[in-house]
Amino acid sequence: MAGFVDSTVKDIDQRLSELKAEVAKLEAARSALAGPARRGPGRPPGSRSTTRRRRTTRTTTTAATATTARRPGRPRGRRGGNTRANQALELVRSRPGITIPQLASSMKIEPNYLYRVMPKLVQQGQVKRDGQGWHPSS
Numbered sequence: 001m002a003g004f005v006d007s008t009v010k011d012i013d014q015r016l017s018e019l020k021a022e023v024a025k026l027e028a029a030r031s032a033l034a035g036p037a038r039r040g041p042g043r044p045p046g047s048r049s050t051t052r053r054r055r056t057t058r059t060t061t062t063a064a065t066a067t068t069a070r071r072p073g074r075p076r077g078r079r080g081g082n083t084r085a086n087q088a089l090e091l092v093r094s095r096p097g098i099t100i101p102q103l104a105s106s107m108k109i110e111p112n113y114l115y116r117v118m119p120k121l122v123q124q125g126q127v128k129r130d131g132q133g134w135h136p137s138s
Contacts, residue, residue: 084107084109084113084114084117085117085120085121087107088103088107088114088117088118088121089121089126089127089136091103091106091107092121092127092134092135092136093136096133096134096135096136097130097133097134097135098133098134099132099133099134100114100115100118100132100134103134118134125137
């Protein structure tokens with residue numbers, strides 16, 4: 001009985017190695033025909049250059065200080081000044097008692113963002129909550 005089990009396990013292992021080789025060949029053929037398999041979430045390959053460009057600035061040195069002159073145009077990075085918070089505050093002022101889902105639909109954004117913004121406005125003393133609705137503090 002032990003000999004039968006051993007020979008069966010050997011046969012299974014041999015067949016598995018053959019199948020693994022076959023899978024590798026099929027994956028290579030598929031990749032050659034359709035491109036690589038789809039990645040998970042995140043940036044798709046090639047969406048960002050592999051080399052980073054260095055930002056060039058012109059510097060002028062005077063006797064006391066060195067200043068950096070930037071090119072004109074929109075600054076890089078985040079937009080300034082709590083734009084969404086300001087929009088939410090204006091809506092609360094114009095429609096006291098408005099709820100977060102109503103704010104979100106008016107602003108055409110997802111409500112989960114407002115669940116972070118509104119408590120910050122409360123801390124700043126801009127709005128207060130009454131039940132489900134939001135009211136201006138002043």
